[in-house]
Amino acid sequence: MSDLEFVADLGVQWLRRPVPTTPGLAALLAQDALNAEEQAAVVQAVGASVADACATHGYHSMDLVVLHPATPGLEAALQRFDQPHTHADDEVRYILEGEGIFGFLDAQGEERVVCVRAGDYLRVPAGVEHRFTLTAVRRIKALRLFADTAGWAAHYTQRPVGPLAMKA
Numbered sequence: 354m355s356d357l358e359f360v361a362d363l364g365v366q367w368l369r370r371p372v373p374t375t376p377g378l379a380a381l382l383a384q385d386a387l388n389a390e391e392q393a394a395v396v397q398a399v400g401a402s403v404a405d406a407c408a409t410h411g412y413h414s415m416d417l418v419v420l421h422p423a424t425p426g427l428e429a430a431l432q433r434f435d436q437p438h439t440h441a442d443d444e445v446r447y448i449l450e451g452e453g454i455f456g457f458l459d460a461q462g463e464e465r466v467v468c469v470r471a472g473d474y475l476r477v478p479a480g481v482e483h484r485f486t487l488t489a490v491r492r493i494k495a496l497r498l499f500a501d502t503a504g505w506a507a508h509y510t511q512r513p514v515g516p517l518a519m520k521a
């Protein structure tokens with residue numbers, strides 16, 4: 354079974370959505386850090402392009418996750434992300450810049466590891482076990498969509514796993 358089939362069997366939706374070419378957006382996405390005003394401008398520029406998903410799944414909150422080498426607490430954040438966990442709400446990530454690695458695990462603990470990059474849109478249904486880390490590029494910007502912020506807390510499965518990395 355291919356990684357794509359494995360991930361689809363878990364119910365994970367993985368679509369290609371080209372990042373909008375809104376004037377000024379590329380320059381903002383090329384920055385390492387974004388202040389609150391700049392993050393709001395990115396959400397404003399991209400939000401309309403995911404209106405279909407919001408309408409279908411009832412997502413009515415969105416924000417940006419911005420990770421780069423100088424992000425304060427980056428290593429601590431990655432240590433939280435790279436442990437297998439689930440959420441009570443869908444985890445929806447629209448990758449706008451940079452890249453990352455997701456590991457998706459089935460009920461038997463088999464894991465498939467995939468790389469995501471700008472233009473990838475992923476919807477990880479509530480309850481699907483996963484983990485995340487950055488590639489050697491060490492940066493990602495992703496739009497997060499959610500129905501209910503409380504549903505986004507990570508529930509760790511304590512499943513024993515090795516380091517999360519793309520297979521050589």
Ligand SMILES: CSCCC(=O)/C(O)=C/O
Pocket residue numbers: 418434444446453483484485493495
């Ligand atoms: C690609 S966004 C950073 C990772 C994240 O938000 C998460 O929940 C990973 O499981």
Ligand SMILES: [Fe+2]
Pocket residue numbers: 438440444483507
């Ligand atoms: Fe997660």
Ligand code: NI
Pocket residue numbers: 500501
């Ligand atoms: Ni609601």
